[in-house]
Amino acid sequence: MAALAGSAARILFPPLCGGCRTIVSIPGSLCGTCWRELRMIERPWCEILGTPFPVDMGEDAVSPAAIANPPAFDRARSAVAYTGVARRMVQALKFNDRTDLAPWMAVWMLRAGTELTAQADIVVPVPLHRRRFLWRRFNQSAELGRAVARASGLRFEPDLVKRRRHTLQQVGLGRTERDENVRGAFVVDKASREAIRGRRILLVDDVYTTGATVSSVARSLKRAGAGGVDVLTFARVLPEDFLDTATDPI
Known part of the structure; x- marks a missing residue:
């Protein structure tokens, strides 16, 4: 039957x-x-930022960008480059209600983030402001995070971090503007701090562009007592693909 x-x-x-x-x-x-x-992101990569190296730089190699400007999170990994079909999939999930794509996108994320899920305690998605949530009706990062947590057997806590103020969409903003846009936008309330104290958090988002959003969330988690914060995204804008003056904004 x-x-x-x-x-x-x-x-x-x-x-x-x-x-x-x-x-x-x-x-x-x-x-x-x-x-x-599809452009899969493969090793060798920077152990902190997860950006791929053109040649093998040796075990635990770190990129100049990570040394010059250490991020608020501990490690970041992404499954694919944000071009072509990966870009269309992200936009379909985010703007066309294609939530059915999330479980399949999560499979590729888990492949890229095996070392992160092995050490994580809790999966937390980048939150939406309630105004944008009501307009969109779902949080694409939460859909991906839920699928990642289910497949890896980790706790999924979508409400641990709150976006306390409405921010502009990051689409079309340059690097500096993105940092300013999300500065201080996220908070962990007192009732949630005990749940993350000393825990290693896996922070999930759809796209890593400049790292401004995930860095802001990571700071709020660490201030609240998290033992560590790693970032896992489906797609990543690689340095050679990012242009502040691009006519087709990210």
Whole structure:
């Protein structure tokens, strides 16, 4: 009966490519054209920022950017570069209510963040302000975080961090503007501090651009007593892809 029901569902609702929505054979997969567009982020990478190196720099190598400007978090990892099909998937999840993509995106995130999930205690998503949540009806970071937590067996705590003031959307802002936009925007209230005291937090977001948002959240978590904060995102804007003057803003 289950097999028959599954066959009927496949006929009525065939699995679609996460990038272009053409029919594919397996749910949560990409068609051949979209798969070729995907740029997976692989080692060797900076052990702190997770940005890939063009050549192997040796074990535990750290990039000049991480040395010159140490982030508020401990480590960051991302599954794919924010170009092509990955960009379309993020935008479909975020703006077109494609929450069905979150579990499949989380699979790639877990592959990139194996070392982070192995040491994490709690998964926390980057929060939305209540005004934006009411408009969008869901938090894309929470959808990804829930899927990551479920697959890794970690606690999922979507309400530990609050966005206490409404901020501009980061889309189209330059590096300095992004930092100023989210400065002091996040807080952990007193009732939640005991839950994170001494715990290692895995902070989940959809895209890492300059790190301004996740750094601001990480500071609030550490001020509240977190033992460590790592960042896991689905996509990442690589340095060579980021332009403050880009005509197609991130």
